[in-house]
Amino acid sequence: MTASSAPESVPLLDLKGVRKSFLGRTVLEHVDLRVMPGQIITLIGPNGGGKSTLVRIALGLMKPDHGTVHQAPDLTIGYMPQKLVIDPLMPLPAERFLRLRPGVRKEEARDALATVGIEKIAETPVQALSGGEFQRLLLARALLRNPRLLVLDEPVQGVDLSGQVALYRLIGNLRNRLGCGVLMISHDLHLVMSATDEVVCLNGHVCCSGTPHTVKQDPAYLRLFGSEADALALYTHDHTHDHHHDHDHKAHAHDA
């Protein structure tokens, strides 16, 4: 068997030349996107840049006007939506929430809660969960079908900074443990850069893509995210140096 025919080298998702217009306005053009098993890919880009549209097309929920969308055969996808409205008046314990999906057994729900580290809140009403706990619950729900691909739409929204770090770490650990691919959308430029293998910067078309390190230096990325990118350069400064001098380093960079 050649390397190219080994199962692990078959893309989970492979989109080529995708174009999509709404009411005569093109919002995606010439977009290629590939997600391999075990790979974390993050879509970033300005508001209206087409990230959600591309994810909908990748999930098969929407057809592109042009281009091709291939999913690996029998691909199971776990999807974590950006928003989920839950009736504030209906008391709904976290475990029960997971079991709203037909066929989910109690043990499966408990296992999923444990996998994302929130087994203690199994009986807590969903409405009472903290931002971080709620996002973990959505992640637990996405894990229920043992997906080979996780699609996460802004997984750290509504979560405080330390919670965001922990969530990205959890996503990385899940990838390592389950070997699944991960496609996520993020608005956070800082933390996500250390949590992803590859970044795709989308603004109607793919402006740039590659490792976080490459993208951070790409002129197209810098044009789009200018000042935020400057802050990022400071934030992710080279960690090989001695931190006793860190203060000087930052002060100097601010003066520049």
Ligand SMILES: Nc1ncnc2c1ncn2[C@@H]1O[C@H](COP(=O)(O)OP(=O)(O)OP(=O)(O)O)[C@@H](O)[C@H]1O
């Ligand atoms: N069903 C639709 N009908 C008409 N226009 C749409 C539809 N869905 C999306 N759009 C438009 O397509 C463009 C891309 O939207 P999309 O939601 O994909 O962007 P996004 O990058 O996810 O944005 P954000 O970061 O704000 O979530 C936007 O201008 C949006 O108004």
